[in-house]
Amino acid sequence: MDKYINSIKNKKIKGEFTPPPDKSISHRSIIFSAIGNGRSHITNLLTAKDCKKTLDAFRQLGIKIRVEQNKYIVEGNGLNGLNKTNKIIDCGNSGTTMRLMSGLLVGQNKNYILDGDNSLRKRPMKRIITPLRQMNANIKGKNKDKYCPLHIFPSQLNGIKYKLPVASAQVKSSILLANLYTNQKSVIQEPKPSRDHTEILMDHLGFNINVKDNKITFNSSQDFKIPNSQYVIPGDFSQAAFFITGALLIPGSELLIKNVNLNPTRIGFLTVVEKMGGNIEVINKKLQQGELRGDLLVKYSSLKGIKVNEKLIPLMIDEIPLIALLALKAEGITEINSAEELRVKESDRLAGIKEAFNKLNLDIKIYPDGFRIHGPQKIKSKAFLDPHLDHRMAMFFTLLALISENGAVLKDAQCIDNSFPNFFKKINEVIN
Ligand code: S3P
Numbered sequence: 001m002d003k004y005i006n007s008i009k010n011k012k013i014k015g016e017f018t019p020p021p022d023k024s025i026s027h028r029s030i031i032f033s034a035i036g037n038g039r040s041h042i043t044n045l046l047t048a049k050d051c052k053k054t055l056d057a058f059r060q061l062g063i064k065i066r067v068e069q070n071k072y073i074v075e076g077n078g079l080n081g082l083n084k085t086n087k088i089i090d091c092g093n094s095g096t097t098m099r100l101m102s103g104l105l106v107g108q109n110k111n112y113i114l115d116g117d118n119s120l121r122k123r124p125m126k127r128i129i130t131p132l133r134q135m136n137a138n139i140k141g142k143n144k145d146k147y148c149p150l151h152i153f154p155s156q157l158n159g160i161k162y163k164l165p166v167a168s169a170q171v172k173s174s175i176l177l178a179n180l181y182t183n184q185k186s187v188i189q190e191p192k193p194s195r196d197h198t199e200i201l202m203d204h205l206g207f208n209i210n211v212k213d214n215k216i217t218f219n220s221s222q223d224f225k226i227p228n229s230q231y232v233i234p235g236d237f238s239q240a241a242f243f244i245t246g247a248l249l250i251p252g253s254e255l256l257i258k259n260v261n262l263n264p265t266r267i268g269f270l271t272v273v274e275k276m277g278g279n280i281e282v283i284n285k286k287l288q289q290g291e292l293r294g295d296l297l298v299k300y301s302s303l304k305g306i307k308v309n310e311k312l313i314p315l316m317i318d319e320i321p322l323i324a325l326l327a328l329k330a331e332g333i334t335e336i337n338s339a340e341e342l343r344v345k346e347s348d349r350l351a352g353i354k355e356a357f358n359k360l361n362l363d364i365k366i367y368p369d370g371f372r373i374h375g376p377q378k379i380k381s382k383a384f385l386d387p388h389l390d391h392r393m394a395m396f397f398t399l400l401a402l403i404s405e406n407g408a409v410l411k412d413a414q415c416i417d418n419s420f421p422n423f424f425k426k427i428n429e430v431i432n
Contacts, residue, residue, distance in 0.1 A: 002384075003413035003424075005401035012300075013246045013253035014432040019235035020420050021046040022261045024169070024197050025291065027054050027096045029231040031104060031177070032201055034058045034065075036076030038228035045072045045233055049418045050094035057089050057101055058082075076228055079180060084110040088149065091116040093346060093389075093418050096170055098148060099128050103174030105152050106137035107181025115149040119346050119389060125150060128174045131162045135178050135186075159184030159220075166341060167191050167314035173198040176209075176218055183222050190214040194314040195265045200290040205229065234261040234293040238318040239420050241269050242395050243430065245322045247298040248278050249329050249403050255430060257296040264292070268315030272323060276303040276330055305332030305375060313338050318345075321396045324353050325403065327373035328362065336370035343368075346418075347390035356397060359383035360404070379404035386411040391418040398427065 026046040031054070033040035045051065055072075059065055062083035064075040082105070089105075091098040091114055098114055105112045115121075121142075129145045138153035159182045164171055172188050176198055179186040193214055202209045205226055208219040240260045247255040262285065273280060279301040285294035303326055313320070313336075320339050327334030342349040350366055357364040360381045365372040379400065385408050387393035394416045401408035416423045 001414045003410045006407045008402045016256045018258045019240040021233040022236040026051045033074035034063045036226040040074045040228045042072040042231040053092040053094045053097045088113045099170040103177035109154045112152040134160045157182045159186040161187045163189045167194040169195040185219045188216045204290045235259045237266045241319045253300040262292040268312035269319040303330035305330045305334040308336045310338040330375045335372040340369035347388040352393045382406045384409045389415045
């Protein structure tokens with residue numbers, strides 16, 4: 001479905017916005033509920049396509065899940081209570097489903113096949129196969145283990161000491177889930193901190209897990225019974241970031257963003273925005289189930305270009321394209337490096353930014369691992385923008401069209417449903 005996005009022209013972004021539930025925490029809550037003991041309740045679960053794939057996978061493995069009012073009720077069947085299935089487990093577009101479920105399923109002593117859509121079939125899987133094999137997992141990928149489908153066979157796992165080559169929450173979570181089945185210790189060293197929702201949740205549930213100096217130590221014991229729990233999912237900062245960007249860039253805007261997850265490993269974008277001169281106030285902070293949440297008051301700001309600190313990259317990995325938008329309107333040069341991971345997301349996001357900027361006659365220098373933009377620049381041209389079925393690129397292009405002078409046509413706008421089903425409705429509600 002192609003969609004014409006009008007320029008916001010003389011309107012502003014005003015009012016209040018509550019982001020959809022956090023995608024990463026939603027996946028993890030489903031997983032730990034399913035392998036927990038007894039009935040867990042999940043309030044405010046994200047029901048976008050990506051999380052539905054995780055829900056459907058557990059249903060396929062025999063876990064009973066039902067919805068009552070706005071709660072998901074999951075009947076956990078314990079660590080070893082997942083059934084076998086003769087059918088392929090379809091992870092759709094969701095890298096988190098595939099990489100986390102693989103870690104969990106190598107411990108089940110059964111045969112499974114996990115597959116995904118055309119985008120997921122192009123994403124790197126060796127990054128999980130390598131450590132899982134070192135744990136003695138019997139797992140095979142396609143094309144010398146580069147890609148899915150992934151075939152899992154019965155295995156007897158052991159703990160490992162593993163240095164992650166790239167900071168990746170999905171890879172470390174996959175190892176942590178596999179380690180549930182070792183009765184041993186695993187130590188994971190990260191080059192830089194990445195999102196730590198799995199560690200927080202495991203600590204909350206009472207696992208013997210410690211984190212110090214980017215090193216995670218997890219001692220597992222088959223005697224430990226994962227308790228059932230009441231999960232309350234906060235709003236997704238990555239989705240809030242689209243609205244933050246809109247409010248910062250559109251003159252006269254002022255937006256209150258409510259109940260958003262403010263986990264320090266997720267909000268590198270706020271640090272960058274602050275350095276660029278953005279006016280964002282953090283209010284009503286509170287800690288719930290180990291996750292910081294709060295509200296953000298964002299006001300239109302005149303921005304200046306900066307060189308982004310490389311340490312922040314994993315802490316803002318999904319928000320980086322939005323820095324290109326801020327850079328377009330900021331005074332001076334903005335530069336990002338060490339963001340080569342953007343090339344292996346749902347699409348090659350650096351190539352996507354380049355393609356769109358070229359179509360709109362905007363000046364940008366793209367590096368193999370980042371970009372350099374000299375602002376401010378006016379977006380005068382009109383273009384047909386192709387997100388290559390990547391939900392975050394489609395939302396990024398929507399913002400690009402809104403702040404442009406003449407709008408743009410967005411190809412395949414429906415792909416946004418993978419993570420944010422009401423995106424256009426929510427955007428329209430705050431444009432006044
Ligand atoms: C996620 C981790 C990140 C992120 C993705 C969700 C997660 O990927 O880009 O949207 O839930 O663990 P990597 O860990 O591969 O960087």
